[in-house]
Amino acid sequence: MEPRWLTDDEMAAWLRLVAVVELLPGVLDGQLRRDAALTHFDYHVLAMLSEAPQRTLRMTELATRTNATLPRLSHVVRRLEERGLVERAPCPYDGRATNARLTADGWAKVRETAPGHLATVREHVFDALTPEQVSQLEAIAGAVLERLDPEGRVAVGIEAAARRRG
Amino acid sequence: MEPRWLTDDEMAAWLRLVAVVELLPGVLDGQLRRDAALTHFDYHVLAMLSEAPQRTLRMTELATRTNATLPRLSHVVRRLEERGLVERAPCPYDGRATNARLTADGWAKVRETAPGHLATVREHVFDALTPEQVSQLEAIAGAVLERLDPEGRVAVGIEAAARRRG
DNA sequence: GGTCATCGCTTGTAGCTACAAGCGACTGGG
DNA sequence: CCCAGTCGCTTGTAGCTACAAGCGATGACC
Structure with missing residues (x-):
């Protein structure tokens, strides 16, 4: 196996993503x-x-x-x-x-x-992002999700939730 | 406490982000x-x-x-x-x-x-993203990280790693 | 140089998750 | 009917993480 290494941009994004993935659950749990x-x-x-x-x-x-x-x-x-x-x-x-x-x-x-949890989500995620970044995040997370969950198990749940909301 | 609820865009992004945060560690671990x-x-x-x-x-x-x-x-x-x-x-x-x-x-x-791990990262994350999305991800994850880790403990490690790479 | 707070790390305990085995309920072929 | 196979779920065991307590080493202060 001889894969190409990550570019500098990819590495920077990766280190930050890994940090978020490790820290976010702890903050929400806490x-x-x-x-x-x-x-x-x-x-x-x-x-x-x-x-x-x-x-x-x-x-x-x-x-x-x-x-x-x-x-x-x-x-x-x-x-x-x-x-x-x-x-x-x-x-x-x-x-x-x-x-x-x-x-x-x-x-x-x-x-x-719910209100306290919602406030935490706002404080640590959405208050840090511009509206444009929110839609970028949706696209990025959606694309990654397709790779992580090929059968779309989770996606089904998301779509179902969206449908119930009208 | 009377917070504003999430907009549709924010909710869509949030559901996908939560799914990624829960699935990604499992894939990497596996x-x-x-x-x-x-x-x-x-x-x-x-x-x-x-x-x-x-x-x-x-x-x-x-x-x-x-x-x-x-x-x-x-x-x-x-x-x-x-x-x-x-x-x-x-x-x-x-x-x-x-x-x-x-x-x-x-x-x-x-x-x-390293090669196998790198291949997994590519397959599940970067192969799904355009170069533009990679830099968007870096900005988004960086912004969120600042909120999750106010003292910049992790950021220090990232900067240190970047410095070592030149 | 004695005392006290702090630092750096380890250890012990509780709680959660993953994996695998197990058990009753259902289904289809003879 | 009956029997094998599958489904839906539960339970048991092992392993990891969080939290808190503990211990020796260090430094500040008098």
Whole structure:
């Protein structure tokens, strides 16, 4: 294997991208853990449920939208269920499937947590960017995402979310 | 707290960015674990050492350049030392400090691992982007990085790396 | 030169994720 | 029917990271 090395521009972009990818999850986790005792992934799960019809989704579908493996989601949902934020019930139409549903407490949790999380996202990302850079970022992240996720598993979730928003 | 919600453009960019941030580490880890039994963070540590003078760095400096906490680095370097890729020695000038140095085996490991890693980076990131997008990405990631890392700890490492490259 | 705060690093514990194995439910061919 | 194969999900184990406490070395100050 004899690949071409990165150009200076590519290397500069790469070092910064790697730093962002390592730091951003920590910042998001930190704020949510302090203010709501939630992981960013926990929040993602609750948020996806909160936008679903009946605030209910099958585990497999929820795993797709949160971009998680099924074992990981299973552990996380079990912990959220122990805290009363989510409840699970077997699907009436398919005995193999499990439906996860947001409880009233879970719904309240999402609504009281969202503003702080949103403020963090603004502060650390969008306040630093011009409107032009926001659309550049959308194009860049979209292009990279296609390479990272060839089957479009995550993209499906994004499109579905966009559709629900009208 | 009454923040303004995200615009449609911002939301689209955000969903894609979150997906990239969650998927990219897994892809990098996966390739390196399969091909070299290394975490991406392990590789980052070895790579930073391989570029340093004498292939040696103090733990604190290495932590800055790899964007890690000191306890995390300590555990990782201990494991790398057990595998013979790195060795540690007390700093002769400051009895508190520890120098980490790449061994011959570690140097060989980096050289045989770099091409595959580089190919993965190209395949999943830069092959998807135009040259214009690469420089846009550098600007965007740089701007976000300033917000994520106000003291510029990581930025120092990046600048230092750039300086070494001339 | 004694005392105290700080530095640099290590170690211990708790919690989360990945991987693999396992279990019941469903489905299609004979 | 029955049986093999698959699906959907859960559970168990190993490994990594975060946080906090701890330890020796150093430097500032009197």
